[in-house]
Amino acid sequence: MDLKVETGGAYKDERLGWGKSLPVPSIQDIVRNDFQSVPERYIHENMDRPQVPDNLLASLEIPIIDFSLLTKGDEDEIRKLDFACKEWGFFQIINHGVGEKVLNKMKAAVAAFFALPLEEKKKYAKAANEIQGYGQNFVVSEDQKLDWSDMIYLITVPPENRNFKFWPLTLPGFKEAVEEYSAEIQKVAEEIYANFSVLMGLDRDGLKRLQGELKQGIRMNYYPVCSRPDLVLGISPHSDGSTFTLLLQDDEVTGLQIRHKEAWIPVKPIPNSLVVNIGDATEIQSNGMYKSIEHRAITNEEKPRISIATFMFPDDEQEIGPLESMIDDHHHPRMYRNIKYIDYIREKFARRMEGKAHTDFVKLTRK
Numbered sequence: 001m002d003l004k005v006e007t008g009g010a011y012k013d014e015r016l017g018w019g020k021s022l023p024v025p026s027i028q029d030i031v032r033n034d035f036q037s038v039p040e041r042y043i044h045e046n047m048d049r050p051q052v053p054d055n056l057l058a059s060l061e062i063p064i065i066d067f068s069l070l071t072k073g074d075e076d077e078i079r080k081l082d083f084a085c086k087e088w089g090f091f092q093i094i095n096h097g098v099g100e101k102v103l104n105k106m107k108a109a110v111a112a113f114f115a116l117p118l119e120e121k122k123k124y125a126k127a128a129n130e131i132q133g134y135g136q137n138f139v140v141s142e143d144q145k146l147d148w149s150d151m152i153y154l155i156t157v158p159p160e161n162r163n164f165k166f167w168p169l170t171l172p173g174f175k176e177a178v179e180e181y182s183a184e185i186q187k188v189a190e191e192i193y194a195n196f197s198v199l200m201g202l203d204r205d206g207l208k209r210l211q212g213e214l215k216q217g218i219r220m221n222y223y224p225v226c227s228r229p230d231l232v233l234g235i236s237p238h239s240d241g242s243t244f245t246l247l248l249q250d251d252e253v254t255g256l257q258i259r260h261k262e263a264w265i266p267v268k269p270i271p272n273s274l275v276v277n278i279g280d281a282t283e284i285q286s287n288g289m290y291k292s293i294e295h296r297a298i299t300n301e302e303k304p305r306i307s308i309a310t311f312m313f314p315d316d317e318q319e320i321g322p323l324e325s326m327i328d329d330h331h332h333p334r335m336y337r338n339i340k341y342i343d344y345i346r347e348k349f350a351r352r353m354e355g356k357a358h359t360d361f362v363k364l365t366r367k
């Protein structure tokens, strides 16, 4: 059957799963063969190109939350969390309880995967109508600009949803590292769900219940060095489709930037911390109070960068919509319609990454 993609529109075929993306070459391989090469398809229009942030913006920092205080129920820290979600949509957590060894093993496993020869990595290549596996997602047309990164995406929770066909099981230590990291991150995520629940007027298990079954997927990104970082983007501006995302970044290379008050602010890595950002599902459930912020990654000439994004998301069949406790007909009326998560995600994967367009289509004001 011919699977048709309507650029900017949803898939109409129910059998498609989550979505489809056109195959693209490995940019890591292109750079490995010719460091100077910057193919036309990666060069962004002038207005989209990364700009070097000025000193004032570079000195602005996203909030830092001490997770050990949150778990003790510290009122000030919980207020800080609420502020971070409303004003920034991004924060870094320290003292989160995931051991340094677990973090380092995960980083080493991902680095070892990307260090494999291309032919070996291709054994785990995603199919065109799959989102899991090695390759790239969100490529919906042949003339779309491409991002300067390769990735492998794996669904990790619940364990019975793991599809080991996409896991490099012959790579020593990879499966163990991912499984251990996934389990540790899940604990942190459950505590975040509990805190968000209370802040949104529910009991601690409120949001967890509203996700149906809790799901988790890990996207491992590899950004090769680039001889012209001023012309390309490591990952185009987008918001995440998750409830929230926990990002483990390279301790030494800054690449992530978030849109804050119309400027791009770099997120400077704090060693062993995790960056947390609100995803579209939480923006919708909080009726727009918690912001799913646009972010992107830039590249550099000297060092490749690895980042590991763990997405938490609801069950496919779950309907998501603004919580009653977050709607106030007079002061803060309902901003989004309800939507089944799978319908939301199909719509999202049928588009290229394009800023906030992915929440706009659920907004009630949009006709």
Ligand SMILES: O=C(O)CCC(=O)C(=O)O
Pocket (backbone or CB within 6 Å): 219, 221, 235, 240, 247, 249, 255, 256, 257, 295, 296, 297, 306, 307, 309
């Ligand atoms: O590499 C980064 O810092 C950002 C990655 C990201 O935004 C994603 O994978 O959704």
Ligand SMILES: [Fe+2]
Pocket (backbone or CB within 6 Å): 238, 239, 240, 295, 309
């Ligand atoms: Fe992201």
